[in-house]
Amino acid sequence: MTAKKKIAPLEKCPTGIRGLDDITQGGLPRGRPTLVCGGTGCGKTLLALEFIVRGILEFDEPGVFMSFEETSEELAKNVASLGFDLEGLIRDQKLAMDYVHIERSEIEVTGEYDLEGLFVRLNSMIVETGAKRVGIDSLEALFAGLPSESILRSELRRLFRWLKDKGVTTVITGEKGKNELTRHGLEEYVSDCVIFLDHRVVNKVGTRLLRIVKYRGSSHGTNEYPTMIDEHGLSVLPISSLGMDYAVTTERVSSGIERLDMMLGGKGYYKGSSVLVSGTAGTGKSSLGAAFVDATCRRGERSLYLAFEEAPAQITRNMASIGYDLEQWTKKGLLRFHAVRATLYGLEQHLGTIIQLVHEFKPATVVIDPITNLSAVGSIEEIKAMLTRVIDFFKNQGITTLFTSLTEGGGPSEQTDVGVSSLMDTWVLLRNVETLAGERNRLLFVLKSRGMAHSNQVREFTLTDRGIRLIDVYVGAGTVLTGSSRLIQEAQDKARTEALRQEAMRRQRELEQEKAQVQVQIEALQHKAAVLAENIDTLASSEKARLEAAVNCRAQLAGARQAD
Amino acid sequence: MPKKTQTDPAPPLSPPPEFWKLRLYVAGMTPRAVAAFDNLTKLCEEHLAGCYEIEVVDLLVNPKLAAGDQILAVPTLVRRLPPPMKKIIGDLSNQERVLVGLDLRPR
Numbered sequence: 001m002t003a004k005k006k007i008a009p010l011e012k013c014p015t016g017i018r019g020l021d022d023i024t025q026g027g028l029p030r031g032r033p034t035l036v037c038g039g040t041g042c043g044k045t046l047l048a049l050e051f052i053v054r055g056i057l058e059f060d061e062p063g064v065f066m067s068f069e070e071t072s073e074e075l076a077k078n079v080a081s082l083g084f085d086l087e088g089l090i091r092d093q094k095l096a097m098d099y100v101h102i103e104r105s106e107i108e109v110t111g112e113y114d115l116e117g118l119f120v121r122l123n124s125m126i127v128e129t130g131a132k133r134v135g136i137d138s139l140e141a142l143f144a145g146l147p148s149e150s151i152l153r154s155e156l157r158r159l160f161r162w163l164k165d166k167g168v169t170t171v172i173t174g175e176k177g178k179n180e181l182t183r184h185g186l187e188e189y190v191s192d193c194v195i196f197l198d199h200r201v202v203n204k205v206g207t208r209l210l211r212i213v214k215y216r217g218s219s220h221g222t223n224e225y226p227t228m229i230d231e232h233g234l235s236v237l238p239i240s241s242l243g244m245d246y247a248v249t250t251e252r253v254s255s256g257i258e259r260l261d262m263m264l265g266g267k268g269y270y271k272g273s274s275v276l277v278s279g280t281a282g283t284g285k286s287s288l289g290a291a292f293v294d295a296t297c298r299r300g301e302r303s304l305y306l307a308f309e310e311a312p313a314q315i316t317r318n319m320a321s322i323g324y325d326l327e328q329w330t331k332k333g334l335l336r337f338h339a340v341r342a343t344l345y346g347l348e349q350h351l352g353t354i355i356q357l358v359h360e361f362k363p364a365t366v367v368i369d370p371i372t373n374l375s376a377v378g379s380i381e382e383i384k385a386m387l388t389r390v391i392d393f394f395k396n397q398g399i400t401t402l403f404t405s406l407t408e409g410g411g412p413s414e415q416t417d418v419g420v421s422s423l424m425d426t427w428v429l430l431r432n433v434e435t436l437a438g439e440r441n442r443l444l445f446v447l448k449s450r451g452m453a454h455s456n457q458v459r460e461f462t463l464t465d466r467g468i469r470l471i472d473v474y475v476g477a478g479t480v481l482t483g484s485s486r487l488i489q490e491a492q493d494k495a496r497t498e499a500l501r502q503e504a505m506r507r508q509r510e511l512e513q514e515k516a517q518v519q520v521q522i523e524a525l526q527h528k529a530a531v532l533a534e535n536i537d538t539l540a541s542s543e544k545a546r547l548e549a550a551v552n553c554r555a556q557l558a559g560a561r562q563a564d
Numbered sequence: 565m566p567k568k569t570q571t572d573p574a575p576p577l578s579p580p581p582e583f584w585k586l587r588l589y590v591a592g593m594t595p596r597a598v599a600a601f602d603n604l605t606k607l608c609e610e611h612l613a614g615c616y617e618i619e620v621v622d623l624l625v626n627p628k629l630a631a632g633d634q635i636l637a638v639p640t641l642v643r644r645l646p647p648p649m650k651k652i653i654g655d656l657s658n659q660e661r662v663l664v665g666l667d668l669r670p671r
Binding site: 098100101102106107108109110111112113114115116117118119120121123124142145146 | 592
C-alpha cells in the first residue's frame with residue numbers, strides 16, 4: 001500500500017525531458033507509477049523510453065524497459081537518431097530491455113492462470129541492473145493477447161502494487177480510449193500521476209500537446225503545453241517555466257539608424273528588450289530589421305534573422321539595394337538566416353526551432369520577420385501564447401529582438417493583427433501617408449518605448465541607396481507635409497523669403513538714390529551760393545573802385561576849372 | 565506396428581510415434597502449478613505413453629528462461645516438439661481444450 005511507504009512530502013523523480021520537469025515541479029512521483037496516455041503517434045513510447053534513458057545518462061539511475069510493441073532492436077534503431085546508444089547501455093548493465101510478444105493464435109487457455117511470468121521477467125531485470133526506473137509500453141497489448149479480462153484486471157492491480165512495493169518509478173503507456181483516457185481503463189489502477197499526450201491537426205498543421213491530467217499530492221501546471229519531437233527528443237514548452245524574473249540592463253543597442261536612436265532617448269533600444277515594428281505592406285519594416293542586423297554585425301556581434309516570408313538570398317539582394325550589405329556578415333559568420341514558411345510546421349515546433357537555433361548560434365540580436373505570418377498556423381491566442389514564451393526566452397538570454405508585424409490595410413494601424421503590442425517594450429509604427437501630390441510617403445514614429453524618454457515626433461522615413469534616412473517633416477501653417485509636398489512647400493517658403501529680401505533691397509536702393517539726388521541738389525545750391533558770393537564780392541569791389549574814381553574825377557575837374 | 569483399420573477415433577491413434585517434448589513453466593510450487601502438473605501427466609499417460617518428456621521450469625529458480633519462450637502467464641505449457649510450438653495457459657483442468665491445443669484432437 002502507498003500509505004505505509006512514505007508520509008514525508010512527495011519525492012520527485014526528474015525525467016530529464018526538457019520542460020516536463022518544470023511543469024511537474026521536479027518530475028514524476030518517485031516510487032510510483034505514472035500513466036502516459038494518448039493516441040497513436042503522440043510520442044508515448046518516446047516519453048517512456050526517454051524517461052529511462054535520461055534516467056541512466058543524466059541521473060545515474062539504471063532502468064528497465066519492457067516493450068509489448070517493438071523489439072529491442074527496433075527501439076534501439078528508433079532512438080539512435082536522438083544519440084541514445086541502447087546497446088551500449090545494455091552492455092554496461094545500466095539498462096535491461098525485454099520485448100514481450102504475445103501471439104494470440106498460438107495460445108490456448110484452459111483454466112486459471114496468473115501473470116507471474118511477467119513479474120518474474122520484470123523482477124529479474126530490476127535485480128540485474130539495480131533499476132530505479134521502469135518503463136512499460138504498453139500494457140494494453142495484454143488485453144489483446146490474453147482472454148479473461150477479470151484475471152488480467154486483478155493481475156494489473158497486483159502489478160502496480162508490486163511496482164510500488166519495489167520502490168521503482170514507473171512509466172506505463174496506454175492507448176487513448178473513446179470515452180476514457182485509455183482503451184482499457186488503465187487509469188483505474190494508476191492513481192498517482194496521469195499525463196495525456198495529444199497530436200492535433202488544425203488547419204492541416206499538426207500540433208503536439210501535453211497535459212497533466214492529475215498528479216496526486218503535488219501542484220502542477222494544468223494547461224495543455226505545446227510539445228515537440230526533434231532530434232533532441234521530446235520537449236515540452238511551458239510558458240510558466242520561463243518566468244519573468246530575468247535580469248534587466250540599462251545597456252543600449254543601436255537601432256542602426258542614427259536618428260531613430262536619437263528619438264529613443266538618444267541611445268537606441270534597451271539591450272534584451274523586445275521591439276515591434278508594425279506597419280502596412282511596403283512601409284519598410286524589413287528594412288528597419290536589416291538596419292538593426294547590420295548595426296549588430298558592425299559591432300562584431302551575432303544576429304539571427306528568422307524569415308517567414310522571403311528567402312535569404314532575396315532579403316540580401318533587396319537590402320543591398322538600400323545600402324545594407326548583409327552578405328558580408330553572412331560570410332563572416334555573424335549573421336545567420338533561418339528561412340521557413342510559417343506553415344511548414346506548428347507553432348510549438350517553430351518555438352522549439354527558435355530556441356534551438358539560439359542555443360546553437362548564441363546571437364545578440366534576433367529579427368523575426370514577420371510574426372503575422374504565424375497566424376496561418378494558429379489562432380491569435382495561440383500565437384500570443386507562443387510569442388510570450390519567445391519573448392520570455394529571449395529576455396532570459398538578454399537577446400534584443402525585433403519583430404515585424406504586418407498591419408492589414410484599412411484597420412487602425414495602432415492595432416497589430418496578432419495583438420502582441422502589450423508584450424513589447426518598444427513599438428515603432430511605420431505608416432504610409434498619401435499626399436495631395438499623388439504620392440505615398442513613409443512616416444515613422446515611436447508609439448511607445450518603455451523606460452526611456454522617447455521622441456513624440458513624426459519623422460519621414462526614406463530609403464536611400466546609403467541606408468535609411470529619417471527627415472524632419474514639414475510642420476507649419478497647421479499641416480504636416482511629406483515627400484514632394486514638403487519639398488514644394490519648402491521651395492515656396494524659400495521663394496517668398498527671397499521676394500521679401502529683394503523688395504527690401506529695392507527699397508534701400510530707392511532711398512539711396514533719393515539721398516544721392518538730394519546730395520546733388522545740395523551741391524548745386526552750394527555752388528550757386530558760392531557764385532553769388534563771388535558776384536557780391538565783385539560788385540562790392542567795382543562799386544568801391546567807381547567811388548574812388550568818382551572822387552578822383554571831381555578833384556581833376558575842380559583842378560581844371562581852376563576853381564577854388 | 566502394423567496398420568490398423570481406423571473405425572473408432574480412439575485416443576492413442578492420431579499421434580504418430582514421435583517424441584514429444586513438453587515444458588511446463590510454473591512460478592513456485594503453488595497449488596495451481598501442482599494441479600497443472602498433475603493434469604498434464606495424466607493426459608500424457610493416456611495419450612502419449614512412452615514417447616513424451618515433461619520438463620518443469622520453475623521461473624522463481626530460473627527467471628532468465630521466461631523471456632526465451634515469451635512466458636507471461638503461469639502455468640504455461642509449451643510444446644517444444646514436435647513443431648510448431650504451441651502454448652497452453654492455465655491449470656490445464658479442461659482436458660478437451662488441452663488436447664485441442666496440443667493438436668491431439670482436431671479442432
